[in-house]
Amino acid sequence: MRGTTMEFGVLGGLSVQDSDGRHLPTAPKQRQLLGLLLLHPGEVMPIRTCVTEIWGEHPPPSAATTLQTYVMHLRRLLARMPSVGSREAAHERLRTTGQGYLIAVRTDELDLLRFERTVARADRAAGDDATVARLLGAALALWDRPVLADVRTGPVLRSAVTHWEARRLEVHERYLDARLRLGRYRDVLPELAVLTRLHPTHEALHARYMTALAQTGRAGDALAAASRLTSRLARDLGVAPGPAIERLKAVIRHGGTVPVPSVLPSLPGRRRV
Template identity: 45%
Template sequence: MTDIMVLGSFTATCGQSSFVPTAAKPRQVLALLALQADRVVTAPTLMEEIWGEELPRSAATTLQTYILQLRRKLSAALECDAVEAKDVLVTLHGGYLLRARPERVDAQQFERMAASGGRAFEAGDDRTASQLLGQALGLWRGPALMDVKVGRVLQLDVVRLEEQRMTVLERRIDADLRLGRHGELVPELSVLAARHPMHETFCAQLMTALYRSGGVCRALDAYQRLRSALVKELGLEPSQRLQRLHQAMLSGEEFADHRSFDTAHSRTAARLTNRTTAA
């Protein structure tokens, strides 16, 4: 049975034996095949991941060598198994496919749980949403493929997974806010707002949690910290959503949800934050 974990350090095992190579390029190949488990990855895609646009003349032959090395690692891991390595790492349709059941790949588990939790959230079943989204987040052990050198193909998958992770986290917190868990959320949201000082959704969630738990002054301070960061780093004021939330708190108004102040729910500041951090 093949187990693949990419949400953190990269592991791929058969039984109790790992078949992840230590060499950087074969490791990249296996990581891309693992992330696309049970789907064909073409040889040109694998070569683009390893070498980018600067393909050596021997690229096709070298890729075949890496596949053979991976199959040898698989053979060692499958020493007591009747399955042959070529039936797990398959040559197919001009590319390669790594066989693995979806329930044995943490990224695919995450996406399924996230989708189920998202449906519960949209249906207003906040208790179920919080549970499912929390379980999905619990699969993460660190940044995706944190110990793999990634090329431009894997980088897109890593960014996609990290974006999904942030969306799931935002939704889980929103579900918990709607469940009235304001005081419980303050420590977590304080850390998130500090780590992402220009992320408007985390700031709005922190402001709501503080306001609902009696920390009006701290909620207003959180807004000012966000505003200062946006003005200093980007020359931008907070969105209308945040400004309206801030005004409602200054006025002592009642409001149902921080999201009610902006139905469009723009994430412009969050995207700019990610770009700034990446640079």
């Protein structure tokens, strides 16, 4: 039977589709509202929050009424989808609840929820690095671009996007650690090279990069990475690397066994240069 599967996407561009094709609002503010609701699935988003997201701190007097119109258009879009099929079902999907709106989606329908479900499975597999790496790799594969990359964002969405991008990086770090513990040093080098360029003051990523370089016989490159980190921390933040980086440098200089990083600070502390 056609049209029975429904999928929503936020881990990249905004996406709404079923087996009948893609169904997306074209109006920027409607896309903004839908993105806001999907980043908070099953959670009531107060009208005031929705208004602030779309119009900022100084909304027009008609904002609440216009918001109702946007919700009506989104429901019409959903009702036209074979996987929804009726106005009543669209109202069940996009509900008016109290003083706000809520979108109801199942875990298997939204990529964000599938991501978290897969990460939770990896949590339960702790100690089995091969399984952890496989599951976290599958979770990360759900992302193809930054969250809601093609949606205009206001203050509420910007905060939510920042949260989820930080969550993505946290999971990516755990994925890299599992692969390092499995001895896949060469495999992780390209990813770590990119990540350390994107996050030039992130000490934990640099520690992982230095470890992978040293373990593949590139001690000089590992120390050069540490030097770049030191310079960037001093220039951008006025701090020096923490003791974990200094210990790692000393081990590499003396040709010792380089440990796989365990728990390292993602950001420098209050160390002054």
